[in-house]
Amino acid sequence: MDYSKTLFIYTRVSTTSQEEGGTSLDTQKDLGIRKSQELGFDYFLFNEGGQSSSHDDFNNRPALAKLLSRIDGGEIKHLFVYNTDRLSRNKMTWGVIRLKLLQQNVTLYTTSGIYNSTSPTDDLLLGILSEISSYDNSLRTERTRLGKLNRIRQSYWLGGPPVYGYKLVDKKLVPDEYESKWVNYIFEQFVEKIPVREIKMGLLGNGVQTRRKNDVWSLGSIEKLLTNTHFIGVYYVTDRKSGEIIKCECEPIISLDLFNRASDLKKIRSSRKVREGNQKHFYLLRDFLICGHCGSRFSGKTQSDTSRSVYYCPRKEKNYVNEHSKHHKDCTNNRYLKINLTDDLVWNTVIDVLTNSKQFKEQIKGEVLVERRSYQSQKTDIEKHSNSLKKLDKDIRDSLNLKKSTTLQFDVLKLQNFTDESQEHENSRIIYNIEEYIRKLESKKYDLNKKIHDLEGQVEWIDWVSEFRKNLKKLSDSTDEEKHYLMSRIIESINVFTVDKKTHKLIIEFKLPYVNDELTWNSPSNKTLGYVVSNGMKTKELEVFDEKKYQSKQLVAK
Ligand SMILES: [Zn+2]
Numbered sequence: 001m002d003y004s005k006t007l008f009i010y011t012r013v014s015t016t017s018q019e020e021g022g023t024s025l026d027t028q029k030d031l032g033i034r035k036s037q038e039l040g041f042d043y044f045l046f047n048e049g050g051q052s053s054s055h056d057d058f059n060n061r062p063a064l065a066k067l068l069s070r071i072d073g074g075e076i077k078h079l080f081v082y083n084t085d086r087l088s089r090n091k092m093t094w095g096v097i098r099l100k101l102l103q104q105n106v107t108l109y110t111t112s113g114i115y116n117s118t119s120p121t122d123d124l125l126l127g128i129l130s131e132i133s134s135y136d137n138s139l140r141t142e143r144t145r146l147g148k149l150n151r152i153r154q155s156y157w158l159g160g161p162p163v164y165g166y167k168l169v170d171k172k173l174v175p176d177e178y179e180s181k182w183v184n185y186i187f188e189q190f191v192e193k194i195p196v197r198e199i200k201m202g203l204l205g206n207g208v209q210t211r212r213k214n215d216v217w218s219l220g221s222i223e224k225l226l227t228n229t230h231f232i233g234v235y236y237v238t239d240r241k242s243g244e245i246i247k248c249e250c251e252p253i254i255s256l257d258l259f260n261r262a263s264d265l266k267k268i269r270s271s272r273k274v275r276e277g278n279q280k281h282f283y284l285l286r287d288f289l290i291c292g293h294c295g296s297r298f299s300g301k302t303q304s305d306t307s308r309s310v311y312y313c314p315r316k317e318k319n320y321v322n323e324h325s326k327h328h329k330d331c332t333n334n335r336y337l338k339i340n341l342t343d344d345l346v347w348n349t350v351i352d353v354l355t356n357s358k359q360f361k362e363q364i365k366g367e368v369l370v371e372r373r374s375y376q377s378q379k380t381d382i383e384k385h386s387n388s389l390k391k392l393d394k395d396i397r398d399s400l401n402l403k404k405s406t407t408l409q410f411d412v413l414k415l416q417n418f419t420d421e422s423q424e425h426e427n428s429r430i431i432y433n434i435e436e437y438i439r440k441l442e443s444k445k446y447d448l449n450k451k452i453h454d455l456e457g458q459v460e461w462i463d464w465v466s467e468f469r470k471n472l473k474k475l476s477d478s479t480d481e482e483k484h485y486l487m488s489r490i491i492e493s494i495n496v497f498t499v500d501k502k503t504h505k506l507i508i509e510f511k512l513p514y515v516n517d518e519l520t521w522n523s524p525s526n527k528t529l530g531y532v533v534s535n536g537m538k539t540k541e542l543e544v545f546d547e548k549k550y551q552s553k554q555l556v557a558k
Pocket of ligand 1 (some may be wrong): 081294296332
C-alpha cells in the first residue's frame, strides 16, 4: 500500500443519538470515499461503530487507538473524518490527537475542507502538551546521562573498546593476560632505554598485533600507551556537562615503580627531542601547512643549498607505505614549495595583517593591562607550585621506600611461616593502602605539573606581548623561533593548493578574524564615547609565484 496516496477514513456515531441529521456511519464512509476519489487516492476504513462519548478516552475506542498507533508509526499521512468531533469532544484527548497529527505531519480532511488550527484554547492546550512532551524527553536524556555517570563512578567502562592490555568482563576493565604481558614488555624495554623504533620491531618480530589487528604498531601508539594510567589501576573520566572529573579504578597490570621510571624517562626524551629538532632542521611553516588537495600535513626537506629546500605533500611517501591499504589516497598536489620564498611571503603577509588589525592591537593592549596585574602573582604561583612539587616528589619517594621495606618484611615473615591466612590478608591490605596513598600523590603531582605548565605558557605570552609593544617596528628582526612562536599563537592552519606549474595558492586561517577588521567610533564627532571593533575575516589568501622557474622559462623562450 502506498501510504502517501491512501486516505484513512475514521467513522463513529455516538450511541446517544444514533442518527445525527444524515451522518450515519454509512454516510460518513461514503463522504470519505468520495474525498479519496477526488484526491485520486486509495482508502482504508477505521470504523468505530456506535460508541458512547460520555467517557471519551482511548480505552473505549479501539479503532481510534489502532489509528493513533499507526499515525505514530508514520504510516498514515492523510486522514478523513466527518468533522473533528468524530475524533474527540474531550479537550485533553483532542489535544493529544492533534499533537500526534502535527508531529507526524498528517493532513486532516473534514467535510468543511482541510482542517486548520481552530480556537485559541485548542492552541494553548496543544502548546502545553508539546511542552510536556519535550520536557519529558529532556528529563529522559538527563536521567540517562546521570545513570551513565553513576555507572562510570562504579568503574564501569562506557563506550568504545577498552584500552590495550584490558578486556571487558561485565563491562568492567579486567587485565587481558596476553595483552598485559606485552604492555609490560613495552614498559620494560622503554626503561631499558631501548628506542621506541626498536620496541616496535620487537612487537612485530613477536607477531603482536594492535587492537585493530595491525601487525605494525605506530610509534605514536606506543608512546601513547606509555602514558596510560590505567596500567597502574586508575583513570579519569570528565563529564563534559558539569566538568566533574570522575576517578575510576581497575586492576593494575604494571608496577607503579615501572610506570614512574618510564614517565620520567619520557619527559627527558621529549625535551631533548624539541631541542634537537630546533637545531637540526628548523621549519617555520611546516607545523601549519596542510595539503588543500588531500588534507595531509606537509613535510619539509632541507638541502645544503637552502634555495633548494622545499615543503611538499608527503602523500606519495605515505602511499608507498600504505600500498593496498585503505589509507592509500591519490593527491594531485605534487609540486614543491620553496621554503625561503614561502617563509618570506607568509611572514610578510602575517605582519601586514597584524599591523593593520585593530583587533590584534586591542587584544595586545587588553592582555597587557589585564594580565600585567596578575603577572607577578603568576610568577609567585609558579614558584609556590614548584616548591610543593618538590615536597610531593619526596613524599612519593619515601612512600615507595616504605612499600619496598614493608613488602620485604612481610615476605620474610611468610617464608618463616610466621603468618596465617588472616594475617596475610591483613598484610596485603596494608600494602594496598600504601599503594593507594602513592596513587593519590601521583595524581596530585600530575595536576600540579599541568598547573605549572599552563601558568608558564601565560607568562611567556605576556613577556612576548610586552616585548612586541616596545619594538612594534622591529618585528621583522625577529628570530625564526620568535616568528614561529607568534604564528603558533595566532594561526590555525595554512592550506596549500597547486594552481599551475609556477603558482601555489595559500590560504592562511587565523585563530581570530584579524583580516581587514575595522574600527568604528560610536560618535565620530565625540571620540570620548569610544569605539567598537567589527570583525574582519579569518582567512587571507596569497599566491606563491616561483619567479625563478618563470625566468628560466622566459630565457629559453627567447
Ligand atoms: Zn596532498
